[in-house]
Amino acid sequence: MSDLESFRVDTREWLATNCPESMRTPYQTESDHCWGGRNAEFSSSDQRLWLERMAERGWTVPTWPAEYGGGGLDREHAKVLAEEMSRIHARPPLESFGISMLGPALLKFGSEALKQQHLPKIARGEIRWAQGYSEPNAGSDLASLQTRADDKDDHFIINGSKIWTSYGDKGDWMFCLVRTDPEARKHEGISFVLFDMTTPGVSTKPIRLISGKSPFTETFFDNVRVEKDQVIGELNIGWTVAKYLLTHEREMIGGSGVTAAGSESLARIAVSKLGTENGTLANTMLRTDIARFEIDEACLGLTIERARDEVKAGVSLGAASSMFKYYGTELNMSRYELLCAIHGGEGLDWNGGENRDGKLPKTWLRTKGNSIEGGTSEIQLNIVAKRILGLPG
């Protein structure tokens, strides 16, 4: 038996024993997603157990080096693990911006001391990270950000504010873009710093969205002290780190176009809600749109797989993350449009009703932000047009 096959057998056996039954069921509520952090609220003891068992093996971050709390798996082994988890519909044990965004940037640009300090805590879900990127006057034009860090010899003092901080009120630490050289050109005076959000002078204010929920905050900095050893990479090269992290953020968001493990397919939901006539979905017009959606979804999944194969073969597409971000968000938004159509009047309930307290309409409204956050669809198309196609202007 090859090494990969025996790894599959061992993994299947381990998962069968260690993945609690309730962690193999579709998500019911928002709190079924495990984000970790100092103030982590576990929706069940199984959720906590599943996180602890997976973190113990480094499998919350299977491809990170074992010395930083990862599983040390190469791509083939990590793929087997993902396939085996998907086979039993296992939920991811931990989802966080530390895993999907900061981690990759730290691994590439961070000093050894910073990696040792932060990565294992991300892997174990002990620290929850928030992202300090956008500002009220720096959205699509992110590099025009104005939050400043003044050099006080052994530390920086930060003043300014950020907006659209995802779960800013729940974050323990923040990775943040600040202007360290106000005289330099806009892309060249930015640094990437890390600090504890309990530091005096940090405050947050929730932003209420059209969905009625407040997953984002405004975040204010009033003379916040940041240690100088908490700069990733060198001073004033923060834009390079920021762009690298954005490619990971965009790939992560792009992946949302593919139905998450543990979610029911659109077609299955449609059949259960609308029924069939002569073996086909009772609404033939909707059936066509669902089929087109499922085909696009499958093609996106194949293309994500192909991009990984190409990276391995050394022929990767540079700005492809922008394409994935655009395509994935468009698909996720289509998914919720179709879900609303499938549910009809049932999808209109805001409070009470059968539809779990307006979960569907609230999530549908939330998806309207998918093509705005992490760089708007228009910005992604600009990047593809200029960097990949080489169009002028």
Place this chain on the structure above:
Amino acid sequence: MALVLNEEQLMLQDAAHDFLTSRAPVSHLRELRDSGNSDGFSRELWREIVEMGWAAILVPEEHGGLGYGYAGIGIVLQQSGRTLTPSPLLSSAMIGVAALNRAASQDQCESILPNVATGKQLIALAVDESTQHRPDVCNTQASKTSDGFKLSGSKVNVLDGHVADTLIVSASTGDGAELSLFLVPSNASGIQIEHVALLDTHHAANIRFDDVKLDQSALLGKPESGSGDLDYILDVARIGQSSELLGIAEEAFERTVEYLKERKQFGVPIGSFQGLQHRAAVMFGEIEMCKSAVLNALAALDSASENLAEIASMTKAKLAETTHNVAAEAVQMHGGIGMTDEFDIGFFLKRCRILETIYGDRYFQLDRFAEIRGY
């Protein structure tokens, strides 16, 4: 199975690209049309293609072929989509050979495949009987006789049916829904072949069969169990078409992006306008999805995937829609010159129209995909 080409496949791709762009660029198609060539392809070019070994790619080694697999023929078809090269590669070397590999007896393989590998014999698939692709609706009858069958009925839109030596014909032999497939020599008595030039300068045939006498040995596969074989053959056809459609989309798109950089209006290249940039960027993404779909479909054929039908319909649906949109956008973005016969870009839209329609358009494929997925 990785979704990238290996070194050998990359070499085949380069060889196909070099040969086709030098020997059969789009101007070759134009010359055939303008000279009124009645075959719809050049016999001389076909001999050269055979020398390249491409007619033998799918033929097993024991029958004089290369046994190289579907990924190989797909790579060549993709390149011939870029140059819009007319040839019987799809009809004979891919669909015809796949049909024999799937269903033919040892005797049938031995008598036909070596000649197909050397390009001497051409095969065409005769399945549709009306303007819509409905392979399960078959009025062509093969009634049993003392020493074989008597075939009567008609078929339309038979790609390369006007030049084929052997026709693969679907027919009913009994009252049941199950079809049978027959290998019919095109020169048999009782066959009338009406030659049709299609809108893209390729040619097809409408064929009538009037009491055509067939030996027992004409049966391809088992009697009244041909529906499964026909499904498989059509799935091969759809994936072959998808490979060619991918080449068409890539070439039409690349030509258009170049044009956007060159063409100036208001003193600047029109490619600097965001209204055009965003449409080009969206098309880029769609074509990337298509590349993955085609690689996956060819791999599904080579690995004899159980999900072939679903994958084939998914791939053809995606490629038909994307390539059509790209080819139509290509004409639009070229502006007035795109509408002229003198300019080549319109040829891509015409070829796409043929490939997307025959063996099931996007609506047929969407319906079949949904049915297979159980809704």
